[in-house]
């Protein structure tokens with residue numbers, strides 16, 4: 001084991017998303033989003049839960065900001081709900097929606113917490129979905145207008161922004177596999193949407209920079225470091241294809257103006273994606289940093305029978321969270337090293353965390369030791385990468401408070417603060433106090449032998 005100290009001013013924070021915490025789903029002029037529609041449709045959410053109330057952060061943001069301060073958090077990654085700002089197809093701005101994020105921003109700053117918002121964490125306005133959503137190119141202009149509007153309203157106080165959260169997840173789970181909103185299962189639409197999202201990312205970044213009000217902009221990408229199933233050249237090549245598709249499909253176009261090689265028949269795929277002349281140039285807008293959301297790794301074996309990515313995945317032998325996700329701390333170290341080597345840009349860990357169901361005991365304490373062990377392992381591997389020279393600027397745990405876990409409803413608890421969804425009572429878990437002590441000490445021990 002080795003001990004390291006994080007850089008002074010390291011950005012310690014937590015992340016949430018509008019639909020998962022806000023509630024107030026139809027208040028103050030907010031329009032319907034695809035997640036409202038999806039969760040209100042029977043059979044879509046495993047538990048039948050909805051985000052109508054969620055953690056009621058729309059009304060309890062001051063209490064939540066005070067909790068962040070108590071823990072010593074220096075940043076808060078929240079997302080803006082597009083349908084609060086542009087509730088309908090009229091194109092008219094709903095000022096009350098902007099006012100909410102302005103109040104939240106002021107409250108965070110008052111508590112010494114840097115607001116670090118994401119413009120899109122999956123809750124697309126339903127009126128845009130009715131026009132085809134991310135599979136219709138018209139969305140590119142709508143999204144840039146929305147981005148510019150939000151930055152103009154808050155850019156006097158907020159300097160650091162994220163455009164997208166996990167484009168891979170909302171495109172493929174939403175349009176290809178149909179398990180997330182809008183619940184579409186269509187391989188043509190899915191791959192077309194992936195390209196439109198890349199175009200939209202660049203045009204929104206350009207619009208945000210043109211306001212002259214921001215300092216840093218990037219996106220948060222879902223990543224899982226890929227491990228070849230064996231040492232064979234074929235498995236290693238398969239792991240590279242998985243990395244290309246899963247980790248950097250929405251990053252390479254913005255930096256290199258090209259898609260990474262992922263598919264066995266890549267040229268055919270690019271035609272299916274409807275990549276037109278001039279598109280790849282239009283995708284380029286270099287981010288100031290790269291956000292990594294990482295929960296797991298993937299273990300990949302070459303599979304010649306698969307004509308898509310040419311691979312199959314295996315489960316790893318590590319222990320698991322309540323969600324059944326393998327706990328493999330070195331995955332985060334490997335991912336940081338790879339992204340640092342390939343792009344040389346500053347990195348933020350924009351999400352990392354685990355679900356365990358621990359609730360309050362008889363004394364009202366929440367002894368979630370398994371979550372502490374998880375964080376100790378993963379944060380330690382971030383420290384290891386920093387020790388080896390990687391430029392990691394911050395670490396955002398997922399998540400501040402137990403919240404609405406998408407298709408799983410409320411049954412997966414990822415918070416470092418427990419929420420009783422009957423009463424909305426918040427209780428800081430032992431892991432929350434662990435973070436308080438970690439941030440105060442600003443140092444951690446890590447295992448430098450993990451692979």
Ligand code: GCO
Nearest residue numbers: 017165166293351398405414
């Ligand atoms: C994610 C999401 C979060 C999830 C978390 C746990 O970005 O996948 O940003 O919304 O709740 O990852 O599954």
